[in-house]
Amino acid sequence: MELIIKNANIVGTDGKLELKNIVVAGGVIQQIMDASEQAALEDAQVIDAQGKLVSAGFIDMHVHLREPGFEYKETIETGARSAAKGGFTTIACMPNTRPVTDNPETVKLVLDRAKEADLVHVLPYAAITKSELGRELTDFPALKESGAIGFTDDGVGVQSAQMMKDAMKWAAELGMPVIAHCEDNTLVEGAPVAEGEFARKHGLKGIPNESEAIHVGRDILLAEATGVHYHVCHVSTEQSIRLIRQAKEIGVKVTAEVCPHHLILSEEDIPGLDANWKMNPPLRSRRDVEACIKAVEDGTIDIIVTDHAPHSEEEKERGMQLAPFGIVGFETAFPLLYTKFVATGKWPLAQLIQRMTADPARVFGLAAGKLEPGAPADLTIVDLETERAVDPSTFASKGRNTPFTDWKLKGWPVATIVSGKVVWSE
């Protein structure tokens, strides 16, 4: 299938927008030429981007698709469609399904369902321990062989240092990354929100910053000892960032991610006991938010991920203490970040795009993430002008659980192209 995208505004090497025509054939970007030049390709589908932004498709390395086992929350198909609607062309899904993706059959099932959905690239992670119980390592070589791209017990922290060290040794030997949800359970004890003013005011237990940072510190030492590529999930505290920054300085192979909500919201913003504001890690202090923003700016945090975590309405109505952790993320991520950081002049557009495309590709060794001839034709067209309010009833995701309802945002994706094929358009 051949495709020409006319009048595409792309971010040039100097960071300025340049009007181009993009020629795609065989699922690959063939040519990027000045918009004034005639792009001739017989029988090609032509899309006129009318000066809208065209970027390499966004990559989200931390998502929950809920299938198998929790199809009432999301399926691989609805999740992949939601991702496409948010401008994502590659997503990496977490193994905390039912059964847990701790065996080659489940990895294969995820890959098969993703293929049937035929929307975006879906890359499965496999669990570090069987059923994510922290007791017994999974079969790393078999899981790699079946198509898993890394190992993680996301949803819970690996409590045993010895277990984590063994996992890192195996992963290092296989040239695979370990991706860690950092949380020491002994410091959490069922708390639903972060320590702070909100928890005090509502008489709730608080999750302290150390519960995350203690695992980050422990794992950095283990990564140094084993030589593994260690990737920290959803960083949310100033202390974790300090440790990651130091580790990078001395050459430990550590990378890190942050979610849009931890860059935008603090515990002070939580309006009341509404579980759409409950996620793990929780919203922390303004000081932590500022540290996360700075870490994205200086590269201590390499990439931005959504931690898309759909739940049913009924589950989220159980209240702050009992509702499950998590919010949906695909369909609001880019508009939120664009509106809050780029439209306000804080970040260059090129930097935001890099943290959502080229950087995740670099960190995880993916071919995608670049807008250049020879790269996969995974592309996103974004309207940077039109302002629209977030309306969860329009989400392609089954999940409606977002704290951003009614937020007025710009930067909405209007079409998403995967391997040269339009998989979603407005």
Ligand SMILES: [Zn+2]
């Ligand atoms: Zn997690």
